[in-house]
Amino acid sequence: MFESLADRLQQALGEVRSRGRLSEEDVERALRQVRLALLEADVDFRVVKEFTARVRERAIGTQVLASVNPAHQVVKVVADELTELLGGTTSEFVLPKARPAVVVLAGLQGSGKTTAAAKLARYLRAERGLDVALAACDLQRPAAVEQLVLLGGRADCTVYERGTDATPVEVAGWALGRAREEQRDVLIVDTAGRLHVDDQLMAELQAITERVRPHRVLLVLDAMTGQDAVNVATAFAERAPFDGLVLTKLDGDARGGAALSVKAVTGRPIVFASTGERLEEFELFHPDRVAQRILGMGDVVTLVERAQRELDERKAAELERKMRRAELTLEDFLEQLRQIRKMGPLKSLLGMLPGMGSQLAALDLDERELDRVEAIILSMTPEERRRPEIIDASRRRRIARGSGTSPQQVAQLVKQFQAMRRLMRDLSRGRLGALGSLLGR
Structure with a gap:
């Protein structure tokens, strides 16, 4: 970031x-x-x-x-x-008690608006337990309706769509009626964008908002466009008022101009940040945490929140027990690897640790290496995962063929895992007690 x-x-x-x-x-x-x-x-x-x-x-x-x-x-x-x-305090996304609460997303074409709509729907469903529906009102961009249907399905949310047979205003009104009938908690309206701010875009947006009377209007901005994003926000603020902003593509080569300028220029807060391609990589924007990460102070709070959300507490306790008894297997290792990867890209996670930001450039972090590790373990038999010491040359060749790697890479993984297991066994037996006492002082 x-x-x-x-x-x-x-x-x-x-x-x-x-x-x-x-x-x-x-x-x-x-x-x-x-x-x-x-x-x-x-x-x-x-x-x-x-x-x-x-x-x-x-x-x-x-x-x-x-x-x-x-x-x-x-x-x-x-x-x-x-x-x-960056905004001072976190702008909590509070929805009224009226059901359905209507949220309209606006923005230019290419800003990631449709994806942001699905991410917001998943966030409200997963984090707040709300029943969310999406209205496909972007009839301007080819395949926008199909994209929202696909993403909505992945977010486990209902999508109201009528193809391109009706006007966006008609679809919005019809979707609101359906949401009321089905007693949905939230209706998110995905509107059309243009390549630039124009009268047609604003007229359509105003007509939709008049029809559905939204409780919240969010403007979606592409963080990678820098100062242009601020110009877009200013133009929207003058002609179609909005409550807050969603910054997308913060995982890309965003220079920071949009995030650091938009609140001061428009007076509207950044409410959400999209930090990756996955639907889960969408969160409330915390100005203090972002400022700390920019200055290399880390973001331990967000790291802990992700761990609490993604890691299974029961499995973590079982893993700790096995580590204490030096009973860790490659199956356990694979499970732990998958749990950590659910929290986000490794480089992003390390960037949340205090003092790590300035050192990440020197680290050769290749996420594909984790894919190779996973492929190697999955190519093993259950017995080989439990007892990697039985893996001989013949087994290494078979595992390498199954995982698309080399026998040397298989041997290296097994060697590193056995060294880690020996270290845990030594620690459990107290052989490193003197070193532990020294570190304790």
């Missing part, structure tokens, strides 16, 4: 962190680097000017420079102001 911006800001503040005492000149030098990093990230120049002015005013104060650790104080000031720039 915002890798290039994060690298530049961490580099700019790295000099500050390395100094025991700070002068105004040190702070000014760091602020110049911060200003350049924000401008290169396509943040609105007026926003950059106001941001650096606020940081300067707080960072050069006597209370900061004369403190016991001024470097930490300056970094905290930058983190606080960055959090404020």
Whole structure:
């Protein structure tokens, strides 16, 4: 998330962190680097000017420079102001008690609006236990209806569609009637987009909102478009008011300009963030957590929340018991690997650990290697997974053919697993007690 911006800001503040005492000149030098990093990230120049002015005013104060650790104080000031720039506090997505609650999604073509509609539907169903239906009102883009039907099925949500035979306004009204009859909790309306903001787009959007009277209107923005996304949000705010924003494609090469500018320019909060291709990679936008990740402070809270959501507590307890007794098998290892991968890409998870952000570029993280590990284990017999020591040359060749790997890769996995199991056995027998005591001190 915002890798290039994060690298530049961490580099700019790295000099500050390395100094025991700070002068105004040190702070000014760091602020110049911060200003350049924000401008290169396509943040609105007026926003950059106001941001650096606020940081300067707080960072050069006597209370900061004369403190016991001024470097930490300056970094905290930058983190606080960055959090404020991103929206300050989390904008909770509160729906009224009226049923069905109607949510309209708007945006330009190519912003990921249809996918965002399905992700929002899955989020409301899985996280809040709501009965959600989707209305396919994007009749402008070819195959948009079919795409929503497919994604809605994967999200386990009902999709109301009438093909392209009716107008979007008619489909929206009909879908609302169906949602009322079937007593749905939420109806999400996926509207059409255009390549740019035009009168036809706005007229259609206004007609749909007049027909369904939505309780919430969300504007979907592509984070990869930078300053253009802010221009789109400004145009929509002037002609078709919305309550909040959904930022998509934050897992791509997003420079950060949209996220850092849009709240200050439009006054509307970022409500949701789409952080990957999977339907599950969609979450509330937390300004403080994003600011901490940009500055390399990690995001342990989100990591814990994902673990609580994705990991099976009973299986985790059983795994811990086996590890204590040195009874771990390759079947257990495969199960744990799958549980971790459900939480998201490995690089993203490591980026949530404090201090890891700046080191990720140097790490050679290849998700395909995890695919190879899984394929190798799945190509083994149940007995081989439980007792990898029986895997001889003949078995290695068979496993390699079944997994599309080489016998050497199979041997390496088995060797590494056996070394890990020996280490757990040694720990369980107390052979590393002296080392444990040393680490304990």
